[in-house]
Amino acid sequence: MRDSQIEITMLTSLADIPATEWDACACADGAPGSRPTDPFTTHRFLLALETSGSVGPRTGWQPRYLIARQNDELIGAAPMYVKSHSQGEYIFDHNWAHAYENAGGRYYPKLQIAVPFTPATGPRLLARTSHQAAARAALVQGAVQLAAENGLSSLHITFCTEEEALAGAQMGLLHRVTQQFHWQNAEYSDFDDFLRTMSSRKRKNIRKERITAQEFGGTISALTGDQIRPEHWDAFWRFYQDTGARKWGTPYLTRAFFEQAHETLRDDILLVMAEHGGKPIAGALNFIGRDTLFGRYWGAIEDHPCLHFEICYYQAIDYAIAQGLRRVEAGAQGEHKLARGYLPRPTHSLHWIADQGLSRAVAQYLRAERAAVDEEIEVLTNFGPFRKVSGESE
The missing domain is CATH 3.40.630.30 (Gcn5-related N-acetyltransferase (GNAT))
Structure with missing residues (x-):
């Protein structure tokens, strides 16, 4: 043609x-x-x-x-x-x-x-x-x-x-x-600077959620590039399968995709991982654009209060502010994102x-x-x- x-x-x-x-x-x-x-x-x-x-x-x-x-x-x-x-x-x-x-x-x-x-x-x-x-x-x-x-x-x-x-x-x-719901960066200096723009009740609620999440008894790490190791994908595959089975019946991505991502996409990825008792128990996969962080997948094999909000939304905001990114796109659906600073676009x-x-x-x-x-x-x-x-x- x-x-x-x-x-x-x-x-x-x-x-x-x-x-x-x-x-x-x-x-x-x-x-x-x-x-x-x-x-x-x-x-x-x-x-x-x-x-x-x-x-x-x-x-x-x-x-x-x-x-x-x-x-x-x-x-x-x-x-x-x-x-x-x-x-x-x-x-x-x-x-x-x-x-x-x-x-x-x-x-x-x-x-x-x-x-x-x-x-x-x-x-x-x-x-x-x-x-x-x-x-x-x-x-x-x-x-x-x-x-x-x-x-x-x-x-x-x-x-x-x-x-x-x-x-x-x-x-x-x-x-x-x-x-969708997106978070916009108004040139915040840090997370507290962002919180100061919120109503008192919402600000207190987010601070409470972050404290609750971070008291789950483990550690949270934000990894990108060579910080991401093959064993992180072994853990994330378990998280992804759990979420996929509950949401879609069959996960869309294959295990081989994550192996390929490790080889060719690590520099495009921010992987937020939570460990508890010496083992990974939850994680969120984000992709990094020039001025946007794209939240894609989340999963967990243990249930801890507010950990989902911390790993998916607040850690993403932390990273965007630190890197000077203009926004965070947190994926499809979810009006619960509104209370956490993500507005409809x-x-x-x-x-x-x-x-x-x-x-x-x-x-x-x-x-x-x-x-x-x-x-x-x-x-x-x-x-x-x-x-x-x-x-x-x-």
């Missing part, structure tokens, strides 16, 4: 393209060798999902990476998958699938431009800065054409940036707005649906949903834990 001399092709494995070439698009906004905006669309992260068997045959995530070239130069790329279900997406379309199939249609398979199992906002239509608009348009056109030519029901681009969402809407895609996705009747119905639904999400964000923000009067005493 060609669009204004841009050729769109498709790869079934990232092993078929050099990391430097892919990352020239995935990390186009940074200096060579610098930390990417987020690590999730880098060659090393996506290839780890693939080589570990976390995506591929029998997972419902079949890789079909889109490649855009102009005059033999790679100018754009997108991590795309053929999906046979709607698991691991976090911007869910189960109701759309049920409605379509109840009407006699076939919703699966579908196309998904996304980072599997990763509800973190970031670029999805990867492009060299000098070719951004043209590459984005060609990737969208190519993906829609592939879906239409192969009789697929739909295309979904999830957790894209707001800029991509607005551009996609101009191209005729349906724009969906949902929300909009997230964005784009959708193309082949059946015009379903497309019109979804468009109508999305307009109503967007209004509801806007109202929810406003209400939750007003009920947030921060002081309403700047002169309130501590």
